[in-house]
Amino acid sequence: MQLSKIIYLLFASTALSATTPPRRTSTSLRATSTPAAKVATPRVLKPATPPTMSDIKNSLANWNTSVYTVNAYLNDPQNTTKLASATVFAKDEPVQLATMMKVAGLSTSGVNAGKILMGNFGSIVSNLDSVQSGAMSTNDATAAVNFNRCCTVLPAIGMLWQAAATATKVGNVSMPALEEQCGMMSCASGVSGGEAAVRANGSIAANR
Numbered sequence: 338m339q340l341s342k343i344i345y346l347l348f349a350s351t352a353l354s355a356t357t358p359p360r361r362t363s364t365s366l367r368a369t370s371t372p373a374a375k376v377a378t379p380r381v382l383k384p385a386t387p388p389t390m391s392d393i394k395n396s397l398a399n400w401n402t403s404v405y406t407v408n409a410y411l412n413d414p415q416n417t418t419k420l421a422s423a424t425v426f427a428k429d430e431p432v433q434l435a436t437m438m439k440v441a442g443l444s445t446s447g448v449n450a451g452k453i454l455m456g457n458f459g460s461i462v463s464n465l466d467s468v469q470s471g472a473m474s475t476n477d478a479t480a481a482v483n484f485n486r487c488c489t490v491l492p493a494i495g496m497l498w499q500a501a502a503t504a505t506k507v508g509n510v511s512m513p514a515l516e517e518q519c520g521m522m523s524c525a526s527g528v529s530g531g532e533a534a535v536r537a538n539g540s541i542a543a544n545r
């Protein structure tokens with residue numbers, strides 16, 4: 338959505354709320370506090386330390402939504418509405434990462450996967466911000482993000498999810514959905530779940 342359109346909608350909704358009687362449903366409250374919000378926001382969670390099984394279920398649900406939302410943008414990179422959502426949800430991923438890293442008895446592979454993610458989330462968020470600000474071209478920024486997510490981040494997320502779910506007895510979880518580009522790129526020799534994470538782990542180590 339163009340900025341001018343967003344500003345227009347903002348003014349339109351302000352004008353509307355000034356001339357209509359106040360409604361007291363929670364829906365109208367939400368709509369009033371975030372007028373430009375076609376863009377949903379991630380749920381704010383309050384996990385215990387260490388997180389419980391239910392905290393991890395909620396964290397997985399948030400994180401899964403973020404993966405889906407960021408994928409949706411990367412699958413349709415000219416769509417600025419999807420970009421706005423992706424930048425918001427990408428910033429919730431480090432929050433869920435911090436929660437999962439606090440799981441008691443997290444396996445070594447889970448801890449390692451988390452460390453990989455800590456080293457990679459910064460550049461993803463900053464690349465998405467750069468597309469939004471115009472500091473980087475959409476092509477350059479999304480190519481970097483695609484490579485990083487397909488070859489390193491998404492496989493590591495899968496490993497951490499499984500480790501956190503196992504340690505808190507949530508059970509088996511599905512792997513994060515891959516964006517479309519993942520099927521068209523070769524990381525070292527193709528991407529597939531855990532194997533790719535192990536390779537990614539190695540390449541991260543080599544790059545430091």
Ligand SMILES: *[C@@H]1O[C@H](CO)[C@@H](O)[C@H](O)[C@H]1NC(C)=O
Pocket residue numbers: 416417418419
């Ligand atoms: C962009 O994405 C939004 C949200 O999914 C959708 O409603 C809109 O139709 C898309 N715009 C274009 C031009 O495809």
Ligand SMILES: *[C@@H]1O[C@H](CO)[C@@H](O)[C@H](O)[C@H]1NC(C)=O
Pocket residue numbers: 508509
């Ligand atoms: C979890 O996954 C493993 C390996 O894929 C499988 O053997 C096991 O039956 C699964 N457990 C549940 C509860 O689905």
Ligand SMILES: *[C@@H]1O[C@H](CO)[C@@H](O)[C@H](O)[C@H]1NC(C)=O
Pocket residue numbers: 397398401498510511512
């Ligand atoms: C993520 O969402 C998809 C689609 O709704 C679902 O099939 C999958 O089980 C979810 N994964 C997790 C870990 O919650």
Ligand SMILES: *[C@@H]1O[C@H](CO)[C@@H](O)[C@H](O)[C@H]1NC(C)=O
Pocket residue numbers: 446449450534535538539542
């Ligand atoms: C990641 O790399 C470290 C250091 O090389 C290694 O100890 C660890 O086992 C690796 N983890 C995985 C999941 O491959």
